[in-house]
Amino acid sequence: MYAEIIVLRNHANLDQLFTYTVPLNLEAVITVGSRVMVPFGGESLEGVVWHLAHETSVEAAKLKAILFCFEPTLSLPETLLNVTAFMKETYLSTHAEVLQLLLPTGTLVEAVQQYTFITDEPLAHTKATPSIKQLASWIQDAGVCEENMIDIPFSQALVKRNLKQLVALNVLSEKTVYVQKVKDRYVSRYHAEDITDQTRASIPAHYHAKHRALDYLIKHPDGKLSVLREGARISKSVIDWLKHDGLIKVTEVEDRRMPSFMESVSAKKSVQLSPDQTTVVGAVRKHFLEAPTMPVLLRGVTGSGKTEVYMALIDSMLKVGRRAIYLVPEIALTPQMVSRLAKRFGASRIALMHSKLSAGERFDQWKAMREGSVDIVIGARSAIFAPIDNIGIIIIDESHEHSYRSERRPKFDTYEIAKYRALQEKALLIEGSATPSIDSVHEVLNGRRQMFALEKRYNVHEPPKPEIIDMRQELTAGNRTILSRRLYEAIEERLERGEQSIIFLNRTGHSTFVTCRSCGYTLTCPNCDITLTYHKHENKMSCHYCQYESFVPRNCPSCGSSYFKHFGVGTEKLEETLKKFFPHATIGRMDRTTTSRKGSFEAILERVETEEIDILVGTQMIAKGLDFENVTLVGIISVDLLMNMPHFQAGEMTYQMVQQVSGRAGRGALPGEVILQTYQPEHYAINCETYHAFYEHEIALRQRLNYPPFCRMVNLLFLSRSEATAEDYAEKTFQYLKANLFKKDLHSMVEIFPAHPALLKKIDGNYRFQVLMKVQSEGYEAVKGWVDKLQTRFVSISDCKINIDLNAKNIL
């Protein structure tokens, strides 16, 4: 028997099937989708079986045998092999690249050559070079060794060559051993030894980091090393010092526990649907019977009970023996979803899948799914690759969220994969949102999706309409602070009435930067050519794109002026300002810094819930899901940065954000108020009365400017260490494409823009130039073909890489 295999090495040259013979002992276990180890050009690699055959056209001399086959529960189901092929086609990636995304833990084992010393006797009879002699004696001392352990001052290539010779001379014996790759199942824990005041006194006071570390250790003598690092805000070097001086003991502990919320199994609770929900569930069921391949869009604001509808639909699928995939936009939302579904269907039937699972957990979840013992898979976007069969329903909750698009290669869109899987399994695909994306609604209006609405909010007021404050007028009136007079008064009112406020600060597209007031010089990253972001806590500047960090100079490096100040508002600055204005109020802050520690997110929520916090300041994090009855005011500090992003979806994103944040006010008996500050009070994204009005405005704009959904944006990015090279390739490609598109009579369907530097011209030492095309759907396949050819050509070009985005959204 022969097996045709895709090897898991991501390179265009290797993206083909390689044929191997199946040894007799594996014939019974091997299947299509099996994960195997195979010999491949001097080494051994992991591969996935694509076909099994009884014949082959490959000459016998070339064929090698499969070395090893992993257990059946690790193999890929055939449906996922189809998904792989689909993704390769759709995103022009390699099989290996897609497979690495789908498989639970990359490569599981590694084959290593092991050498044992036998005798140096043959060396006496041959002329041995100095490097051979040295190698032989090194291994004689070591006894047994692996190649990468050998430490002698000769090139790796030479060591390799010499090892072969020594084996041929019978000086060494050679053996292949399989090394289990270290899996992420272990976690480093520390235990603090006795730390006394004496210890602390011995450290000079100006060693702030060391003192932070000791203070932290006194409070938390045991814990995870990573938590210590974050909690005490210390670097690796301080950890090393602690270890070296014996202040902590570090041990590797196996970390295989299941996510804790998975353990509690609750009794099933029967649910009473509201009339609206019952109607929608019935309508969706009917629709599925009549048009099973047409996806469903469920419109309904937060709190309208979409989840109940999903659960009812899942229930009916489970009853006929089919399974469900439930996707949520963020990993943070999975626990609450799991517990809700566990209460209804029982925890043992649920699997969890997302990128933050430890290798052990992921492994366990994968096995459970593969064995068929779970019926519902919940997770973030990667859960769309759940290795389950017989899917009856795929749910994409809050489908407008941008996290459903992967920004890493392969740049997939979860909806596209979901649609493919739903079609393959004849399953119902249902997406839900309060503010559906323009694309979704456009599809509905074109008869490609079916919309159902669930509009009523229960026990909740309609989301209040924002009151728009013109910040330009604030400036003319002499108010230079970030709070408008109106918002100030509104907060003050809440404080007097004992109600709570949420102040939202949009940070998307926002940076806190340092600039010279005298000459305008701004600190930028030397690698990426973008503005460095200021972090007050560490008093450091850092780059968002690479790891570059720098201290803040006292004076301007350009003109020497001391008017060198940081600008822009961060949550910290906002919190400070509020403290100054309302010294008696309790202010809570929620952003990435304050919630990095485990449980701190919940702790802050708790303080809001118990009404200890009067004013909650925060970023995106507080935009969704928070449900507090006593919050009657939402202030939005500025939407301008979002509105003005260099992005065709800026309007859509602004609208969605404002809707979401506004929904946080007036969720209880008291009506809510939303105050929105801006420098462009007339902007359409904040002035539409209804979603429908917004859609009409936005879609007209998209059509006029020829943006998606009226075209596909295909972006070609050229990367090179040299600016001239990147520009050159971009320019040549532009000319080439332009000439060929005209020849092929595609020019009426493709708008091509000249080569130009990307907005972020340099990232991590690479210069970036791009060529953008807007492609009408009739011309898309042809353009894709051209682009694919282009990509193949670039395989052999070493000084310039091409990065293709066939469905570009943000072009930075």
Added chain:
DNA sequence: AGCACGCCGACT
């Protein structure tokens, strides 16, 4: 991609 193989120049 990784790795052998082979040729050339440098160095002992």
Added chain:
DNA sequence: GTCGGCGTGCTC
């Protein structure tokens, strides 16, 4: 004679 560097071509 030995070794490192780099360009080329192949991997079932």
